[in-house]
Ligand code: ZN
């Protein structure tokens with residue numbers, strides 16, 4: 529039997545009640561989003577489903593991570609990965625299963641929660657594929673590993689799982705595979721070799737001034753003016769210090785200072801995020817940020833040097849060329865070539881690559897279309913994709929369940945069976 533026959537046989541399992549069950553599971557996860565490293569409910573549900581399917585399950589890997597192993601005779605070990613965390617976003621999809629969940633941040637403030645990046649879809653699809661592959665285990669040989677990873681959004685969960693002896697516990701896989709839902713037409717998969725997602729670094733910078741009365745600026749060092757000058761000068765870094773042939777972005781996404789209109793604050797905090805595909809450019813950006821921030825502080829007469837704190841750091845996501853070609857062929861055979869499109873490099877970032885890089889094995893990360901195909905086509909014709917097809921992290925991001933969910937299950941199942949032995 530060839531790999532694609534095995535996929536067909538295994539996928540038959542989705543024709544029964546499983547699809548309805550997965551739909552309910554997805555809606556439930558969507559209603560109950562959890563922040564990075566707080567995915568306890570999600571992890572418990574994922575672990576339950578793996579146990580029910582016959583996997584050996586380890587929970588609490590790197591915090592809330594879950595690793596399920598299904599040993600099924602001689603053959604390669606294939607790891608499939610899904611991330612579980614949600615975002616502090618107020619959902620505005622109007623869906624009947626929209627989230628109204630909230631939680632408290634580190635400062636005790638109430639914040640909204642939403643699966644605005646589709647990680648609930650990733651968990652559902654991996655649960656579905658694990659169930660199908662377990663039920664169809666007479667069609668393949670090898671070891672299947674299902675990884676439910678915490679805290680992707682803060683670039684910490686993959687590393688936390690690896691640091692918690694993940695590969696000692698599950699063995700070293702031969703390949704690591706994962707997918708992400710994007711605002712592309714649902715029912716399609718997007719896959720390309722090489723560098724597909726950027727590096728990312730987030731840095732918090734505290735700028736120190738000297739506070740005082742707003743009527744007496746001469747007695748102060750105004751951190752608001754210092755922050756404003758710093759933000760503007762930082763906007764010249766990509767424009768003036770990075771070659772136009774490179775891809776880079778520097779965004780100052782947060783700026784905070786002061787509590788009252790007649791008090792000049794003591795300090796200001798800015799948080800910035802940089803992305804690029806090149807380690808050289810990354811180094812240039814980091815050095816320029818430090819230089820500009822320190823120089824602006826000196827120009828303002830700040831009495832204390834700014835402080836820098838790295839919040840998170842994502843590696844480059846790069847797909848192994850040979851493994852990607854093998855996978856693209858398998859997807860084309862299963863979905864038809866018209867449903868397999870190129871994944872253009874995105875400035876977004878992922879910590880998925882940590883697994884393959886640490887294990888020293890190839891990994892492939894592909895995109896799963898999640899947008900209603902008609903809405904997408906209409907928006908594309910009208911040149912209104914940005915306006916009419918909400919992207920990841922938008923409060924309106926809402927993958928259509930059909931056909932996104934079954935396509936995601938099928939993509940993972942196909943990918944796993946591309947490496948597992950199919951006699
Ligand atoms: Zn995200």
Ligand code: ZN
Nearest residue numbers: 645646647708
């Ligand atoms: Zn994501």
